[in-house]
Amino acid sequence: MPTLRALELLVAVLDHGSLAEAARRLHTTPSAISHQLAALERELRTPLLHRLPRGVQATAAGRAVEADARRAVEAAAAVTRLGRAVAAGSAGRVRVACGETLTAPLVAPVLTRWRREHPDVVVELAEFVSADTLAAHLEAGRADLGVIPRPGSWTGEVHLVGREEVVAVVPPGHPLAGATTTTVADVAAHPVVGLTPGNGLDRWLTGLAADAGTVFDVVVRTRNASTAAHLARAGAGVAVVPVSALGGDPTGVVRFTPPLGRDVVVLLPAGGGDALAGRFLADLLAGGAPALA
Known part of the structure; x- marks a missing residue:
């Protein structure tokens, strides 16, 4: 299998027309290049260059492999550029999982x-x-x-x-509508829009109700907190949701006292x-x- 270095040297010699000039450009010696190219020719079982008194010329085999050799060198350079860019954080792929x-x-x-x-x-x-x-x-x-x-x-x-606040969303005309603040116990006294069992927020809210010595009267459940807020505004019951579920709409929002929040x-x-x-x-x-x- 030809080495990448040998292909790089072959391309350089073809570009510059002589071993001496290629060696000067690549900061090596003509003898080192000659040794590598001889090994490449043995690998391919054919001469790639005519050694002339003043420079070199590609043989038929040299001309045949030149395009593929250039592609290999360019591909290796692209791999190097991409790898360094990824290491520097300026290229690549980042996979984000999000609630x-x-x-x-x-x-x-x-x-x-x-x-x-x-x-x-x-x-x-x-x-x-x-x-x-x-x-x-x-x-x-x-x-x-x-x-x-x-x-x-x-x-x-x-x-x-940071810490995200959790609030109640109440329907228009609800007894809690217009209140400055509310409590978990107050919310538990009314029908509640709950979340699907197994949802982390549902477990947390169930625990809060238990700590307050009560349980929520869940009349409908949804898997999505944003949907719960919409259902509450539509009159289905009171929803308890993080502020990220509000979509920027403060309608019907009542804060808790003491404040509720999650990290x-x-x-x-x-x-x-x-x-x-x-x-x-x-x-x-x-x-x-x-x-x-």
């Missing part, structure tokens, strides 16, 4: 900026309802970083973006991520957690 409600307020601004500032980087986005499912996806190596509420357990790196974090695998994941992480942390408008 559904966090995509628009937290990840989308970073994605938009990266499309403008890092056109050679491909960002792949996968969305999840469950923080635990997302964490399992990341742990399986199918994503480079995850953006979610803090999961129950994680063996890799955890970077805190929004970025997860990286154990040992951290590559340069691209690190740069994406830095931009996410700079943006902070979603806040109530």
